Amino acid sequence: xxxxxxxxxxxxxxxxxxxxxxxxxxxxxxxxxxxxxxxxxxxxxxxxxxxxxxxxxxxxxxxxxxxxxxxxxxxxxxxxxxxxxxxxxxxxxxxxxxxxxxxxxxxxxxxxxxxxxxxxxxxxxxxxxxxxxxxxxxxxxxxxxxxxxxxxxxxxxxxxxxxxxxxxxxxxxxxxxxxxxxxxxxxxxxxxxxxxxxxxxxxxxxxxxxxxxxxxxxxxxxxxxxxxxxxxxxxxxxxxxxxxxxxxxxxxxxxxxxxxxxxxxxxxxxxxxxxxxxxxxxxxxxxxxxxxxxxxxxxxxxxxxxxxxxxxxxxxxxxxxxxxxxxxxxxxxxxxxxxxxxxxxxxxxxxxxxxxxxxxxxxxxxxxxxxxxxxxxxxxxxxxxxxxxxxxxxxxxxxxxxxxxxxxxxxxxxxxxxxxxx
Numbered sequence: 001x002x003x004x005x006x007x008x009x010x011x012x013x014x015x016x017x018x019x020x021x022x023x024x025x026x027x028x029x030x031x032x033x034x035x036x037x038x039x040x041x042x043x044x045x046x047x048x049x050x051x052x053x054x055x056x057x058x059x060x061x062x063x064x065x066x067x068x069x070x071x072x073x074x075x076x077x078x079x080x081x082x083x084x085x086x087x088x089x090x091x092x093x094x095x096x097x098x099x100x101x102x103x104x105x106x107x108x109x110x111x112x113x114x115x116x117x118x119x120x121x122x123x124x125x126x127x128x129x130x131x132x133x134x135x136x137x138x139x140x141x142x143x144x145x146x147x148x149x150x151x152x153x154x155x156x157x158x159x160x161x162x163x164x165x166x167x168x169x170x171x172x173x174x175x176x177x178x179x180x181x182x183x184x185x186x187x188x189x190x191x192x193x194x195x196x197x198x199x200x201x202x203x204x205x206x207x208x209x210x211x212x213x214x215x216x217x218x219x220x221x222x223x224x225x226x227x228x229x230x231x232x233x234x235x236x237x238x239x240x241x242x243x244x245x246x247x248x249x250x251x252x253x254x255x256x257x258x259x260x261x262x263x264x265x266x267x268x269x270x271x272x273x274x275x276x277x278x279x280x281x282x283x284x285x286x287x288x289x290x291x292x293x294x295x296x297x298x299x300x301x302x303x304x305x306x307x308x309x310x311x312x313x314x315x316x317x318x319x320x321x322x323x324x325x326x327x328x329x330x331x332x333x334x335x336x337x338x339x340x341x342x343x344x345x346x347x348x349x350x351x352x353x354x355x356x357x358x359x360x361x362x363x364x365x366x367x368x369x370x371x372x373x374x375x376x377x378x379x380x381x382x383x384x385x386x387x388x389x390x391x392x393x394x395x396x397x398x399x400x401x402x403x404x405x406x407x408x409x410x411x412x413x414x415x416x417x418x419x420x421x422x
Contacts, residue, residue, distance in 0.1 A: 062132030068110075069130030072139075075111050076118035109140075116143050121157055128165055137173035145180025150198075159187040204230060241266060247370075265395055269372075310404075349373055351387050355414075361397035362417040372398045376410075391416070 040060075045053060075096065078084070084095030093108035100107065117126040117139070125142050128134045134142075142164045146157050160183045167179055184191055207230035215225040229235040245262035246255070253261075353368035371392040377383030393401060397418070400406050406418045 065135050066130055066132045068136040071110060072114040072117045075114040079111055079115055113140055124161055124165060134168045138168045138176055141173050141177045141180055145183055153191060156188050163187055348387050352390050352392060356392040358392060359394040359397055360391045360415050361393060362411060362415040364394055364397060366394040368392055370394050374398055
């Protein structure tokens with residue numbers, strides 16, 4: 001029994017496929033092609049001069065594109081002949097993925113591109129790809145951009161193809177995609193503005209329907225989530241805000257880690273007086289702790305959301321806005337329900353920044369823009385929010401000064417140093 005029999009539809013008769021002798025022309029071409037690649041790969045790149053190495057990279061890149069052109073030219077015909085039917089495949093992509101060990105999405109994508117490049121409209125793109133004049137991703141972008149031209153302006157598509165092919169000589173696929181979105185402005189300015197306005201309105205409406213955010217607490221003490229925002233507007237604003245917070249070049253942590261901490265800072269530093277109220281109460285977090293914890297103990301504190309945080313975290317949060325510490329005595333009696341924290345005023349922060357010049361942790365050189373204002377005498381212990389007891393600390397050292405594992409020493413020149421407790 002053959003492979004075809006294994007893949008035939010259950011109950012269908014065994015297929016009898018006539019055997020056709022291999023084409024001698026194709027056999028000879030493929031043999032020469034395999035031999036040429038063997039010869040090329042036999043040349044050690046380490047033995048080449050800089051000029052020859054550059055030639056090799058350029059030529060190999062063109063060969064990749066030309067091979068993609070050959071694949072696109074070839075795969076369209078099996079799709080037209082429905083060769084996948086011989087093994088009961090649902091479509092050509094499935095048939096090809098099984099033979100080539102490509103993933104199905106990749107096979108489907110290349111099959112779709114081959115099918116489109118076989119159309120007369122995209123014959124110039126097919127020729128350019130086969131000749132190594134454009135990359136596969138550029139060809140994909142051109143087809144997508146031209147397909148997006150409204151049906152009532154189909155007569156403009158050949159001009160759009162020619163113009164994008166010309167642009168592809170100087171722009172990569174990402175840049176070409178941006179230019180392709182406004183192709184009508186170039187080939188037909190009189191209709192481009194209206195078409196773009198409609199396309200943007202449709203895109204924004206579709207993005208608005210997808211807006212969502214989900215959060216899930218994990219057993220390891222972290223919260224994970226997924227969100228979808230419109231890129232134009234909220235998405236771009238969030239990215240820029242977080243990048244601004246994570247910007248200091250002295251921080252050598254990976255960008256994704258710095259952005260994570262920037263997101264935490266963005267949440268914690270959001271002005272409480274700008275939050276809406278619910279049932280007459282502002283959207284603040286109430287931290288409940290014993291008096292011993294507030295004064296430097298190690299017992300955990302509770303949140304009104306039901307969560308628990310360490311003593312150091314609770315004392316650090318007491319420096320920030322939007323936190324109401326409910327201080328309890330030994331009998332759980334509320335001793336003080338403090339008023340909502342407020343930041344130092346703008347004038348106070350300017351004065352402190354002028355005095356401190358940046359983070360006051362000894363050896364840290366982060367600028368004022370990357371720092372919080374910390375209360376040397378905690379507000380929760382009666383300390384005032386003024387310039388004499390405020391100091392600048394970067395996000396990292398503001399956490400350290402509230403971490404019970406470290407002891408802080410105030411130095412004569414206004415700096416503070418840290419060392420592990422023994």
